[in-house]
Amino acid sequence: MTAMARDLSPLSKAESDAVARRRRGRNWAMFVVLLLLCAIFYAITWVKMTKS
Amino acid sequence: MSDLTPVRRDDVAASHVVPGDADVRDWIALLKPRVMSLVVFTGLIGLLIAPGHLHPVLGFTAVLCITVAAGACGAINMWYDRDIDAVMRRTQSRPIPQGRIMPGEALGFGVVLAVASVLLMYLATNVAAASVLALSIMFYVFVYTMWLKRRTPQNIVIGGAAGAFPAVIGWAAVTGSIDLMPLILFGIVFFWTPPHFWSLALWANDDYERAGVPMLPVVAGAKETRKQIVIYTLLLVPLSLLPCVLGFAGVIYGATALLLGLGYVWQVWLVARDRQDERGVSLTKDAPAKAAFKYSIVYLFVLFGALPIDRLFG
Numbered sequence: 001m002t003a004m005a006r007d008l009s010p011l012s013k014a015e016s017d018a019v020a021r022r023r024r025g026r027n028w029a030m031f032v033v034l035l036l037l038c039a040i041f042y043a044i045t046w047v048k049m050t051k052s
Numbered sequence: 053m054s055d056l057t058p059v060r061r062d063d064v065a066a067s068h069v070v071p072g073d074a075d076v077r078d079w080i081a082l083l084k085p086r087v088m089s090l091v092v093f094t095g096l097i098g099l100l101i102a103p104g105h106l107h108p109v110l111g112f113t114a115v116l117c118i119t120v121a122a123g124a125c126g127a128i129n130m131w132y133d134r135d136i137d138a139v140m141r142r143t144q145s146r147p148i149p150q151g152r153i154m155p156g157e158a159l160g161f162g163v164v165l166a167v168a169s170v171l172l173m174y175l176a177t178n179v180a181a182a183s184v185l186a187l188s189i190m191f192y193v194f195v196y197t198m199w200l201k202r203r204t205p206q207n208i209v210i211g212g213a214a215g216a217f218p219a220v221i222g223w224a225a226v227t228g229s230i231d232l233m234p235l236i237l238f239g240i241v242f243f244w245t246p247p248h249f250w251s252l253a254l255w256a257n258d259d260y261e262r263a264g265v266p267m268l269p270v271v272a273g274a275k276e277t278r279k280q281i282v283i284y285t286l287l288l289v290p291l292s293l294l295p296c297v298l299g300f301a302g303v304i305y306g307a308t309a310l311l312l313g314l315g316y317v318w319q320v321w322l323v324a325r326d327r328q329d330e331r332g333v334s335l336t337k338d339a340p341a342k343a344a345f346k347y348s349i350v351y352l353f354v355l356f357g358a359l360p361i362d363r364l365f366g
Contacts, residue, residue, distance in 0.1 A: 022075050029076045040116070043109045044176050051107070 078147035082130055082158055083123030091122040091218045093353060094241060098222025098234055100360040106177070106226045113176035114225040118218050121169040121185050125192040125214070127162030131155050132197050136263035142256060166193075173225070181225040188217035202264070205271040208253075212245030213238075219356075233300045236291070237356075243288040244352055247281040247320060251345035254278070254323075255338035275332030278324045281344070285320045289313035292355060301359060302366030308358035312351050319344040 011019065095118035099111055106114070130137065130148055138149035147153040166189050174182035196211030219237035224230055253260060253267040254277055260267040269277045292313055296306030322340040329335060 019073055022073055025076045026074075026079075029079070040113055040172070044113060047107045047109045 074152040078152045082127045084126030088119055088122045092119045095218035095222040097356040097359055098219035102223040102226035104226045110176045117169040117173040120165050121189050124162045124165035127158050128193050129197045131158040140259040140263045142259050177225040178228040180228050181221050184221045184224050205266050205268040208249045209246050212242050216241035236294050239291050246284045248348040250277050250281050251341045254341040273332050282320050282324050285316055302362045304366045305358045305362035312355055316351050319347045
């Protein structure tokens, strides 16, 4: 097998659906991570400003 | 390091492997969540027992940073070790050898998380905690993963320092400095790591041998490994009593450390006395080593858990 041996024929309907499902999962995960990051930065700023 | 040949997932052998099409679970697996749990726990203990006060939001952020940094180390480690992961049974199903995550993606993921965790630690706490966090990441990646792991059977001994940093980081996040107590906690994890990993290495010996990783059982044999496990455990037990002896902890911790230590010495004694052939190969499928490995995990969790309990009720 070569370094990047992959089947390049078109995806079947089931495979295409699975790819879309995984992509949707990653997008949601990224959304949650970014939301959490915003919340953390907001909370840190709030705590630091309150302290000072 | 040899170039990686991605292997398809066994369960979808006939289907496509689309680059960058990993499941969220694959990205989480890249962070080595099981290793993270220990690191988070010791970091949290360092934070809880440190003198002083840290706002809960900042404390949460500090623990989060330690967690993310540990995950980043895991991702970079999997990127670097992808060739040996592919030949070891224990690691063959990881996302990179299976071709679900491309090596470059894993490296990028790890580096971004590492940098972000250090910056966030600095913003939330102080420069001391951020510096030790950065040092621990660099130590794990450059000293352990890239330098020691494939070159010396002492890889675990010196590499164990990387896993010993979180308690120091947690302490530094609260106090902004490094004192004797976090250094003792560092020492406990440092001396705990070799017997913990060598117990695992005794029964995963074939895997390490096939991958060419010079773990102690591969290089020096099972007999010598058992001897070293006993030596390190005998060093660990008195060290674990130091917080009590020096007055950093009370009777609750002292009694817990003593009982746990005696239990651990008994476990490694069974490892040393395991029925074996003339080459030292276990005739019991390394059952005592498996038991000692499990006990070592409980040992560290209960030992460190006793510290805040002692502070609260002692």
